[in-house]
Amino acid sequence: xxxxxxxxxxxxxxxxxxxxxxxxxxxxxxxxxxxxxxxxxxxxxxxxxxxxxxxxxxxxxxxxxxxxxxxxxxxxxxxxxxxxxxxxxxxxxxxxxxxxxxxxxxxxxxxxxxxxxxxxxxxxxxxxxxxxxxxxxxxxxxxxxxxxxxxxxxxxxxxxxxxxxxxxxxxxxxxxxxxxxxxxxxxxxxxxxxxxxxxxxxxxxxxxxxxxxxxxxxxxxxxxxxxxxxxxxxxxxxxxxxxxxxxxxxxxxxxxxxxxxxxxxxxxxxxxxxxxxxxxxxxxxxxxxxxxxxxxxxxxxxxxxxxxxxxxxxxxxxxxxxxxxxxxxxxxxxxxxxxxxxxxxxxxxxxxxxxxxxxxxxxxxxxxxxxxxxxxxxxxxxxxxxxxxxxxxxxxxxxxxxxxxxxxxxxxxxxxxxxxxxxxxxxxxxxxxxxxxxxxxxxxxxxxxxxxxxxxxxxxxxxxxxxxxxxxxxxxxxxxxxxxxxxxxxxxxxxxxxxxxxxxxxxxxxxxxxxxxxxxxxxxxxxxxxxxxxxxxxxxxxxxxxxxxxxxxxxxxxxxxxxxxxxxxxxxxxxxxxxxxxxxxxxxxxx
Numbered sequence: 001x002x003x004x005x006x007x008x009x010x011x012x013x014x015x016x017x018x019x020x021x022x023x024x025x026x027x028x029x030x031x032x033x034x035x036x037x038x039x040x041x042x043x044x045x046x047x048x049x050x051x052x053x054x055x056x057x058x059x060x061x062x063x064x065x066x067x068x069x070x071x072x073x074x075x076x077x078x079x080x081x082x083x084x085x086x087x088x089x090x091x092x093x094x095x096x097x098x099x100x101x102x103x104x105x106x107x108x109x110x111x112x113x114x115x116x117x118x119x120x121x122x123x124x125x126x127x128x129x130x131x132x133x134x135x136x137x138x139x140x141x142x143x144x145x146x147x148x149x150x151x152x153x154x155x156x157x158x159x160x161x162x163x164x165x166x167x168x169x170x171x172x173x174x175x176x177x178x179x180x181x182x183x184x185x186x187x188x189x190x191x192x193x194x195x196x197x198x199x200x201x202x203x204x205x206x207x208x209x210x211x212x213x214x215x216x217x218x219x220x221x222x223x224x225x226x227x228x229x230x231x232x233x234x235x236x237x238x239x240x241x242x243x244x245x246x247x248x249x250x251x252x253x254x255x256x257x258x259x260x261x262x263x264x265x266x267x268x269x270x271x272x273x274x275x276x277x278x279x280x281x282x283x284x285x286x287x288x289x290x291x292x293x294x295x296x297x298x299x300x301x302x303x304x305x306x307x308x309x310x311x312x313x314x315x316x317x318x319x320x321x322x323x324x325x326x327x328x329x330x331x332x333x334x335x336x337x338x339x340x341x342x343x344x345x346x347x348x349x350x351x352x353x354x355x356x357x358x359x360x361x362x363x364x365x366x367x368x369x370x371x372x373x374x375x376x377x378x379x380x381x382x383x384x385x386x387x388x389x390x391x392x393x394x395x396x397x398x399x400x401x402x403x404x405x406x407x408x409x410x411x412x413x414x415x416x417x418x419x420x421x422x423x424x425x426x427x428x429x430x431x432x433x434x435x436x437x438x439x440x441x442x443x444x445x446x447x448x449x450x451x452x453x454x455x456x457x458x459x460x461x462x463x464x465x466x467x468x469x470x471x472x473x474x475x476x477x478x479x480x481x482x483x484x485x486x487x488x489x490x491x492x493x494x495x496x497x498x499x500x501x502x503x504x505x506x507x508x509x510x511x512x513x514x515x516x517x518x519x520x521x522x523x524x525x526x527x528x529x530x531x532x533x534x535x536x537x538x539x540x541x542x543x544x545x546x547x548x549x550x551x552x553x554x555x556x557x558x559x560x561x562x563x564x565x566x567x568x569x570x571x572x573x574x575x576x577x578x579x580x581x582x583x584x585x586x587x588x589x590x591x
Contacts, residue, residue: 001031001068001069001088001169001170001201002028002029002030002031002068002069002070002201003028003029003052003066003067003068003089003170003201003203004027004028004029004066004067004070005025005026005027005028005048005051005052005064005065005066006026006064006065006066006067007024007025007026007063007064007065007286008022008024008025008026008027008048008051008062008063008064008065008066009022009023009024009025009061009062009063009064009285009286009287010022010044010047010048010051010056010060010061010062010225011060011061011062011281011287011290012057012059012060012061013059013060013061013275013278016275017272017273017274017275018061018272018273018274018275018277018278018281018290019270019271019272020224020225020270020271020272020273020287020290020291021044021047021225021270022044022047022048022051022225023224023225023226023286023287023291024063024064024226024286025044025048025064025222025225025226025227026227026315027048027220027227029170029201029202029203030201031169031199031200031201032196032197032199032200032201033196033201033202033217033218034192034195034196034201034202034203034204034215034216034217034218035201035202035203035204035216035217035218035219035220036204036205036206036212036215036216036218036219036220036233036236037049037203037204037205037206037219037220037222038205038206038207038209038212038219038220038221038222038236038248039207039221039222039223039248040207040223040248040264040268041207042224042268042270043222043223043224043225043268044222044224044225045174045205045222046094046174046205047225048222049091049172049174049203049205051066052066052089052170052172053084053085053089053091053172054073054075054081054084054085061281061282061285061287062075062285063284063285063286063287064286068084068088068089068169068170082117086113086117086166086168087117087166087168088168088169088170089168089169089170089172090162090163090164090166090168090170090171090172091163091171091172091173091174092156092159092160092162092163092171092172092173092174092176093159093174094174094175094178094205096147096152096155096156096158096159097147097148097152097155099159100147100155100158100159101147102146102147102148103146104146105143105144105145105146106133106138106142106143106144106145106146106147106150106155106158107126107129107130107133107143107144108126108129109158109162110129110132110133110158110161110162110165111125111126111128111129111165112162113162113165113166114128114129114165114166117166118166128165129143129161129165130143132161132164132165133157133158133161135161136157136158136160136161136187136191137157137187138154138157138158138161142154152180153180153181153183153184156176156177156180156184156188157184157187159176160173160176160187160188160191164191164195168200169200169201170200170201170202170203171192171195171200171201171202171203172202172203172205173188173192173202173203173204173205173206174205175205175206175207176188176204176206177206177208177211178206178207178208185211188211188215189211189214189215192204192215192216193215196217202216204216207252208252209236209237209248209249209252210237210252210253212233212236213233213234213236213237215233216233217232217233218230218231218232218233219231219232219233219236221242221244221245221248223244223268223296223297224268224269224270224271224296224297225271226296226324227315227324228242228244228245228297228323228324228325229241229242229244229245229321229322229323229324230321230322231245231320231321231322232320235320235321236249237249237252238558238561240330241318241319241321241323241325241329241330242321242323242324242325242329242330243297243301243302243303243325243330243358243359244264244297244300244301246330246359246360246543247262247263247264247300247302247359248264250262250543251263251264262518262521262522263522264300264522265300265522265523265524265525266299266300268300271290271291271292271296273289273290277289277290291312293309293310293311293312294308294309294310294311294312295308295309295311295312295313295324295325295326301525302358302359302525302526302527303327303330303331303333303358303359303525304525305326305327307326308326308327311326313325313326316328330357330358330359330360331357331358331393331394332355332356332357332358332391332394333356333357333358333392333393333494333495333527334354334355334356334379334390334391334392334495334527334529335354335355335390335391335392336352336353336354336355336375336378336379336388336389336390337353337388337389337390337391338351338352338353338387338388338389339351339352339354339375339378339385339387339388339389339390340352340385340386340387340388340551341371341374341378341383341385341386341551342386347551348371348374348551349371349374349375349378349385349551350550350551350552351387351388352371352375352388352548352551352552352553353553354375354379354546354553354556356379356495356527356529357527358494358527359525359526359527360527360528360543360544361518361521361527361528361530361541361542361543361544362527362528362529362530362542362543362544362545362546363530363531363532363537363538363541363542363544363545363546363559364376364529364530364531364532364545364546364548365532365533365534365535365538365545365546365547365548365574366533366547366548366549366574367533367549367574368533370548370549370550370551371548371550371551372499372531372532372533372548373417373499373500373531374551375531375548376414376497376499376529376531378390379412379497379529380412380414380497381397381400381401381405381408381409381412382414384398392408392411392412392495393411393494406439406440406441409440409491410440410491410492410493411493411494411495412493412494412495412496412497413488413489413491413493413495413496413497414488414496414497414498414499415481415484415485415488415496415497415498415499415501416484416499417499417500417501417503419477419480419481419483419484420472420477420480422484423472423480423483423484425471425472425473426471427471427472428468428469428470428471429467429468429469429470429471429472429475429483430448430452430468430469432472432483432487433451433452433455433456433483433486433487433490434448434451434452434490435487436487436490436491437451437490437491440491451490452468452490455486455487455489455490456486458486458489458520458524459482459483459485459486459489459516459520460482460516461479461482461483461486477505477509478505478509478512478513481501481502481505481509481513482513482516484501485498485501485513485516485517485520489520489524492524493526494525494526494527495526495527495528495529496517496520496521496526496527496528496529497528497529497531498517498528498529498530498531499531500531500532500533501513501517501530502514502532502534502537503532503533503534510537514537514540514541517530517541518541528541530542535563535574535575535578536578538559538563539559539563542559543558543559544556544557544558544559544562545557545559545562545563547562547568547570547571547574549570554568554570554571555567555568555570555571563575
């Protein structure tokens with residue numbers, strides 16, 4: 001049996017405001033499949049499930065349609081709703097202990113749907129309940145206990161047994177793995193697998209993206225009540241198309257990745273309006289009058305343009321995904337196509353293809369002399385390739401450089417490998433920071449002071465006059481590196497190229513600088529091309545990595561895949577060398 005949701009809108013009416021919980025959501029749950037519904041807290045996930053069960057609170061305003069096997073469900077008919085719950089659609093609720101009766105044993109509560117909804121006699125109902133609990137791993141003694149006498153994982157198994165006891169056609173699981181150990185997650189995954197094998201449709205509501213990848217066929221991503229993306233669950237962490245989906249993946253712990261967790265800049269706020277808007281809402285039933293102009297995610301997005309604040313994006317099909325984005329998903333901010341570079345008779349870079357997507361951290365790794373710095377300088381626009389083409393935000397860089405190089409340079413910031421040599425030692429800190437502003441024709445002294453204070457605050461350096469009057473030789477290497485980052489940020493670029501930014505730092509300062517870069521990347525919505533020979537650093541910072549060997553890109557892909565399961569022998573050699581394996585030791589130091 002299929003369950004389909006069409007243009008479902010839900011607005012909660014409180015004493016003081018209207019809260020827009022769901023905004024014209026379309027979702028299809030097909031027999032024999034599982035769909036993961038993901039999003040931050042307050043995005044409307046549980047509201048969607050409650051709407052399907054007819055359990056929304058009194059006063060909720062709804063629009064749209066919910067169909068079972070193509071037949072619209074009449075939630076105003078108590079008899080129709082009674083036939084729906086438990087028999088056709090059942091749900092395991094999120095907080096098991098809060099949803100169980102503390103004065104009844106768990107076996108009695110699992111038997112309750114049989115006793116209340118069917119003509120099953122009590123002994124038979126208890127026997128069926130015992131069998132359901134036994135299948136989920138609860139012993140006879142545990143079945144006779146009260147909810148407060150069980151662990152969180154055991155309570156969750158009770159909720160699953162209760163949802164399954166009448167063999168519903170559609171199973172909804174609301175955060176079934178929250179606060180559970182890995183072993184209990186396997187039980188939930190097995191329940192989902194068995195339900196699909198028997199032709200059931202499963203809706204998995206979760207914030208555990210790794211579990212969603214394991215247990216679901218497709219994923220639907222909700223943000224502030226709007227569906228932002230639908231995609232194959234297998235691509236949730238590796239190939240999302242919406243910036244919000246990518247940011248959720250970066251914030252989710254994953255056994256496959258070593259990268260530090262990243263957040264999403266800003267806060268997700270529930271949309272609300274004054275009660276004065278109630279007549280218009282009641283007339284439309286879909287909350288269109290409460291919908292703000294532009295994309296809901298625009299203020300937190302890493303690739304938002306001016307149009308995103310004024311135009312409403314619609315869901316569009318992009319490959320196997322459907323995406324709500326005016327730019328049709330995550331854009332390719334930097335594209336290098338077949339670029340090469342030679343210095344007289346030395347081939348520094350062979351034809352290389354490389355892409356950096358908006359909002360991602362791409363680590364370029366390889367030995368000294370592999371062509372990393374040459375490639376980064378070509379990417380920054382400061383070095384011209386001998387052949388190939390390069391695009392920045394969809395525009396030809398070489399044409400852009402010829403017509404208006406400064407406007408391109410403002411979009412790309414560079415952190416050089418040796419900060420001490422990249423500064424004039426006759427310049428003060430203030431002169432170093434404001435030099436890019438002067439070069440780009442920004443001569444207003446007030447702006448100079450404001451921007452200098454802004455970037456110094458961002459990189460956690462003092463912003464008092466005494467520090468601004470200091471010279472580079474008066475600063476330690478950590479402060480010089482932060483100053484280099486501050487200067488790269490002063491024109492507010494969208495791409496930051498960091499060439500070995502921590503190679504001269506001791507481990508404690510290196511850790512601080514790396515955490516600073518990742519924080520800035522999140523809060524400023526930067527894309528980052530991180531050039532390094534240190535594989536351990538690449539593991540900690542990158543979403544994707546590329547491996548250079550003698551000017552050739554020999555391997556490229558998600559950091560977890562490349563660094564955990566390298567395909568190219570050179571990548572395997574680099575990883576083995578970093579780990580100090582006997583095989584590579586022998587290659588490096590033959591007897």
